[in-house]
Amino acid sequence: MSSDGYLDPESDSYDSRPQFYIGQHDTARSETLTDAQYTHVLNSGFDFVTTPITNHHFRQRVVELYKSHLQDREQWGLSDVAKTNLSLPGPVVPTLTDEDTSYGPSSYVGSLIAYSSPWIDLCSPDPIISSISRQVLNMELVYASFCGARSVIIPGPREDESSSAVMQYSRCIQEALQAANRINIIVHMPMYREPGLEEKAATLSSLLGKANGAGSSAEKEIDIFTTWDSWHTVRSVCNYSARLFVALRIPKRIPEKNLQERWFAEPLHYLTLGDHIFQQNAAGRPSLSRHHQDLIARYMRLKHYPWLILSDVGPGIEALDNLPDPMAIEFPSLAEASKALKESRKPMPTRNNYVAYMKHVERQQPPYSAMETPPLRSFQDWLQSPLQPLADNLESATYEVFEGDPVKYNQYEHAIANAMIEWKGLNKPTAQSPENSDLVVAVAGAGRGPLVTRVIRAAESTGTSIQLWAVEKNQNAYVYLLRQNNLIWNNRVTIVKTDMRGWAGPTSPSGQPYKVDILVTELLGSFGDNELSPECLDGIQRHISRPHGISIPHSYTAHLTPIATPRLFADIASRVVADPNAFETPWVTRLFALDFAAQKAPGHPRFQQAWEFAHPVEISRADQFAERHGNAVKFHTVGGGSISGSSGVNDHNARHCHLTFVCPTRGVIHGLAGYFESVLYASQVQGGTEKVEISILPDQIDRKSKDMISWFPIFFPLKQPLLFPPDSEIEVSMWRQTDDTKVWYEWIVEAYAWVGPKTRVKVGQSEMHSSRKVACLM
Template structure:
């Protein structure tokens, strides 16, 4: 458990954890790596690292010469156009690198170098010869960088997105490099979108003008993301793309929020900003718009915050070339003339753009309670759901739950409201009137007491309202039972009846004066909720104990709870699950508990269709006239095979807790989903007096601040898809889910289908997932 001050947004230690800006420098005209003196000059200007080209202009000239010689030779031999297009015609082979082709060599700092592959190649070329040469160049460069010990290589992304097969050609070339370089992380440098004026200026070796390829007219802001999605899909979400994947070039005009969050969900490693991204403020210094600042602050909230690269903003190549130790001197001891030159050089100062980024670093908004260091460590980290019925929890697990005051404050508020109304309405209790007592005592039971936090809150509520109680605390975990006995002696003053039992097998309380029979329970308090409300079998547990509730006035806290779903894009976790599938065949069939963070909610709110939709609801107690008759006829045995008409050929004793839903979500922009995000809401207490508000808790992103701000007890649940589901613009995603049971366990089944409207009344299915089932990892009753 983190120290308490780490969870307090007002503490200095809490706010000091804001991420630092790690800023690099890139010069598109740099042809050779910097020497030590030049590198120090860049560091003095405020940068942390620089990019280094793998090859130089000599290599480029050699490749261009090879290509031109090939074309000339084909023409000189008088080949016809048909012969030139013969696929069996041998193409040019790029010879291996020589020491004249590169200034990058193995060294102590190789593992910290960020290499940049040649921007003049064209992996997307329609000319197969140009595409082949480009692929060879990339392979040679990446293989050599891998030999030198470089860990990260930035590769310029596709320059256009119009042709799908050309993007596939690019993606196939990237996939090949992973076979050649076994340790390299490839970083694909993509623009956030194709903003005119921000495209690359580097001419291709084949002589085509990049500028002519930027089409006029309406801009498709999702085309660049589409290209990136194709690349990572062809590479099968390669595990070496898990963090260092995409360097997003930030445009001068930011796109709409939907695209910003789409890139937020991708495994970003760099944010790159050039001179066109910045504006000049009134004092003549570079600055960014408020919208740029907000976007950067959002991206820096990621657990692994992206680094930044400022390109073409200085120090310029001319400034660095004048530094002694570069071309001016090759000796350890400068001559008198060189020494004079050193004195005449201007004093180094921080780069103006870096200085401004440092200002933004200091201006980051303080972290919220949900962004504490302790919780940040759980971002996008998969956890198997708890099975409190099957497993006994450890003390540290209970302690983690108890670290959330919001949940217990809401529970105390609900219990207090219930007791106050009970008293105000003069409702009868189940206990006998004690001699000399001003009123009867409430019979209260805390089922699943754990280490007793709810017991403490019940006692507090009793003191606040002046409502006397008799209190029972039930816990099946024999280890936690020992702790409860100690608490009762040292903290609660012996006021609690501590019982070690499974709540479903409890025979009920025996109140003072009721020596010959059990007593109905007036208020039953439980905290059995899971990340999806019912996934820790709260309904099944309450079925077994609610028979002790007094009729008709007995209360259950919580009163009800609802499960909610929303489709999400979650490439980071999909890559994680893909790497686990060999050792865990149920990885994609498990509903995982995870602090969702690097995600994109792909759906929008539309008339009749919300972004988060309710799947189903449970209400307690179940007041049905035939419950007692049912138990008399079928008994309370947990297992009874043979008929009953249940879906799973069981007796059907738990069939009333089965659920199903069919939800339709609207997606305005095209995208991809990797699974379903699950949340819940609960009404802890529903007031019986008019003009009083519900006491609620919620994990829904749109409601948590309203109903239970800063509550951290529950992370969302994630239902993954085995294969990502791509959908076109203006699609509808239909989610079907079932809560299944066979009287011994509970599991979920889910499927997602994508539809597109092709007419006023006609839809066509454009994609669908497999049917998923968590039966192999079901929650045991």
Template sequence: MMSRQSSHDGYDSYQASRPTFYIGQHDSSRTDALTDSQYSHILDYGFSFGTAPITNSHFHERVVALQKSYLDDVAARDLTPAERANPSLPGPTIPTLSDEDTSLFPGPHITSIVAYSSPWIDLYSADPLVANLSRQVLNLEVAYASFCGVRSVIVPGPRADAGEKGVAQYGRAIDEALRVAGRTIIVVHLPMYREPGLEEKGDTLSGPGVYPTATSTAVAGEEIDIYSAWDTWHTVRSMCKYDPRLFVAVRIPKRLPETELQTRWFAEPLHYLTFDASIFQQNRAGFPSLSKNHQLLINKYMRLKNAPWALLSDVGPDAAELASVTGFQLPSSPTATSGNNFPSLAEAHSSSSGANKRSRPTTNPYYSYLKYLEREQEPYSTTETSTLASFQDWLQSPLQPLADNLESATYEVFEGDPVKYDQYEKAIAAAMADWKRLYRPSSAIPRPGAAAVPAGTPTIPELVVTVAGAGRGPLVTRVIRASKATGVPIQLWALEKNQNAYVYLCRMNKQVWGNKVHLIKTDMREWAGPVAEGHEETNTITKVDILVTELLGSFGDNELSPECIDGIQRHIARPHGISIPQSYTAHLSPISYPKVYAELSGRAPSDENAFETPWVVHLFAIDLVSQKVPGHPRFQQAWEFVHPVRLPFVEDWTAKHGLKKVQTGGGGAMTLATGLNEHNVRHCHLKFVCRPRGVIHGLAGYFESVLYQPAPTANGSAPEPIEISTRPDQIDRKSKDMISWFPIFFPIKKPLYLPPDSEIEVSMWRQTDDSKVWYEWLVEVFVWAGPNSRVKVAASELHSSRDVACLM
């Protein structure tokens, strides 16, 4: 029988394998902060936190009275129309808060309380008086909440989106509030789209009937612009310069919008998902539930590293129940009750007796349902381990494997991906099997004194295999396994320039590989070639039948795989020699990435290359802004590299000058280099189509590689190539659960806004000057102004990573 402790551990382990829901309680009609006893009562239901209004109805009445008295005073004065319109006419100033204006005070629960700004203010208003009073209220409230120790303040968003002036006015007020409360998180509360019924309840200082209600919208039959609320949010956060303390809370509608809008919000800095009681439906047992589409949305959003918290609105406990809560409350000051911070025995007994008379709250059905959804989530997959989740949307500088020597821990991370090495082993084994089946010639030279094989006798060729860039040897192990599986004997060389990794390889050769591997400490580009076994005294150089490398980067070629293979492929036997990989392609897609753009904006003042660096990132909170349309897929190939490739110019130059480093400058190449690496220069121009409006923060880069294409079978059919891919639409088919490479991100300094039905054109160059390789990229946005006329509406500057180039 399982002990209680082990059972508890088992539950924790079960829960740790799924995202955790943090669920809060909000009452839109609440006008006073909860007492400590009332807050404890909410926690007894299971809620993790609750909201509290910053000011109360007394303050509301005081502001309304000030507004009315000011208008009455202006009306009573004998002012001409010009005097009334004078912008220098002094307006009312709201006096500072008093203890009668609020019931929110510092206390034991203050850090877990979410403050809620007054929903009756109207920062969006076209009336200057209302907008000014609303701005003053907001500043007073966030300043006081910050003083109390509240960590985050929710500010109701505008109740309309159509007026650019109003949205800009609202955004400027939020920007000011961020400065007023310099340590507090500001959360703008907006609907996912303007579905009737999602707006704040009650009138604002602007008065009744100013903004459309659920009823008026339905009666008028107006078409809803589902992107207008997101547009408002984008304007606000852009005005606030993507401030890292600015977040958004999204009200989930009863009818979910199209997937593109759901993904758009997924990419934003979500803090809360708000669920009103009205969006739930009753199941057969009469309990609240959500549609299957809602469940899928919640499960997707909760996969974020910083998952949003759920906020249940107007689902209870109601005000009457909370008003009935009694019991001992911790004194707010040392002078309260018994004169110290602790209750007397009599007070504690009285409190305990009162609490015993009050029954423990029953389970809230809405809360219980969300906890049920928490338990029903799919467990974390192989690619969602806690380690990998910690890398979500985290910027990493690309590796410089030629310029730097990697540490053992870095190699260990690479080796932790079995999928990549399984695919490599399949490719190596297939290549060996083809060689054996087709009786291709071998580069192995018979050893002196070896018995001659009679003519016509079938033999299994002994292949010369080289692993270039062996690291700590995972590919060496896979080559040996493939040799045993296929029955093809091999002579194996392993090259590694990292002298520290070379020590590790020596240890592996003695303890694991039985000293059967020829280890060479060298840059692969400077290797003279394999010395035939048995011919060491004469230093007889032979060729390589199968060359195996794992030099691919996040964009395929960004860690200089083409340049490295160029330097060693002269040793590949012709015409049958094989390079694994045989080819690789780079792919691009424009994305919206506000979270990482905000981080780069914060780095830019101290890092002038922040927006010129192609960053390696585990892309997660992104929105792929383009759509798949005929001729213009969402992911498009930029360029390709194929190996081996005969390079007569390079080979002739090497034969003439030897293996010394190429000198740059003075050549006829585009970058004034000698031009020896010009064949690895690439350029692409791609066109993407974006149907809804949106914003671009940069380009996502992926790669695909054909490791080996098996030879046709005896009946002439062509087997499937053995591939690896990081493209989101192909990885499950070609290399499911592969985690060795995160994508690459090419940022742009200024986000580009996309009107509806835009065309995005991307130009990218891979450049070299024979000593380093870098990328340059440009993004342009066009819209059609007529059947035969396009207009450019936005363009980035030409970005270049030359100052952070990959060194050869």
């Protein structure tokens, strides 16, 4: 399939919605399918099949091993107390034989998903049973790896109440990752402990007549987050291993959104759907509730969307065992050959009803939107270092990516046009020029000129006569601008190659300087100010005419919210060896697989404003301010209250915030998500047009700048995940710091829990993080 066809909606190969890959799992299966059985299952519509690694013969050998060990201890004449002596040698599981497994290397091993024995009891309080279980698990994983398995599903803990049992299970998974170091381990977990739908498979403890310790769920209050707690313990003990995933068992009754989003953020590999969650429709065929369909559709929007496993929906063991074996008769008689020929002419097995229904659900999914094109999906949770726009010169391809967003430039053009209309409507004077009285417009940081084009279009649409200047420091982009001016703009633009902070301003042919009426820039970053827009505008705003001059954008605000994003945490943790500053770098990323820790509460919204910048700076001595602060890097006299080694002339661009977020349910925080909003132009006419805005806030982007893709959010990570209990308050402190040569951020997160009507205690705190070593250079 060519990439062109993949991107072209008119192509037959274009994927307009996620594709379902559907597997079959039979909880009663104890042997690997034969070639004929495997082919039969695939012909029923399935894409892959699960297979046990060992069989009942091996299980019985393990049971006998335990019993013989107890008999040996009896023969040794040990007392009851001595029988529990852990210093005595325990049983060692002997190696696998060909009688213990029918699983092995095959041409289709990639379509077989190995499933570890459900009777393995890692959580048993009996140290002998847990030791045997651990040995069996490692043996199965190593053998599956030898056979070519790329991943193995392991049943999760049976219950969550015993922290000792869950920790014991977690330790075994950590060891298994080391023992089988070339395969992925997928822990099979229920979304929550749904009463009546617990695991039915016998464990080694129950096979030996031991109590497994799990109480009756019918007598307990249901806490829907306990299974997530257990999973969090497992992956924390395993240090967020990149080879550890979740197979999530979908319940019959879909839980509240909070839990759905919590699991959405986790590394999902499979969604498993048992026969019990399907209903019968009027035609007697299986169907899912609307809530189940919505959940699946939501999870399928992930870049690496999970595959689906249907459990116990057929074809079952009996049907597969009764299939004719084409290899049963090596030298058939004529009669036998005739019979085999007739058998081969039987119609292929019809598509399984459950598979047919799931394919119907696949077709009913919403098509990919404009925000879900293949390139945009590829950016989901992909970490990018922030740009250094002042220190580095961008490549043409980078400019081209930015220019591919029509929403952003439409909003800019709308803002410029509104400013021109109102300028004329209010009869404002233009900047004084000896030659003419045209409106003077400057585009600072012009790049390849997209804003220049939009200024020209706005002037033409409003009938405004303008004098247009374009300022750009990138010498390579400067060449491109000159060519654009000759070929596209009809030499209507005066192009200046310089850093905007050092620009002397517009001048007449006779050398007479004058001011700018409208200054247009696109210096905004994912956090608003993180690409040094305030510092750049300090250096050029002295050229804006006073008091009527306009800056577009007019203002911008930074916003924060705490989030859980295990995938990003694991990604950053894997980079620390090569990049020691990975956890102190504000990463630009299209946040997607995340869970918002905070909920909206009175006085405490989910997304909170950190600070704001507005331009031009409204002060009475603007020229003196610009003369000093617009050239801050030239001053080296240390101010008494400034950071050591700086003059303090950029201190007015430092900021601090302290925000409080409300978290009703317990959870974990891996960092802070940062967003921005900007007012490009605010009407100066009473009762005039509404503000022209752009926003990347999740709850505002559709209202203010729908489908805008120019900016992804910014992510401020935490070195260690911060776990918090229910009814917590998360307090975030952040600073924007500067020493006149660079700008960086510092952040710290605290968790408080209420223990009384008026009393709360601190239950957790992150380290103080600082991006000073990777600061944005001025």
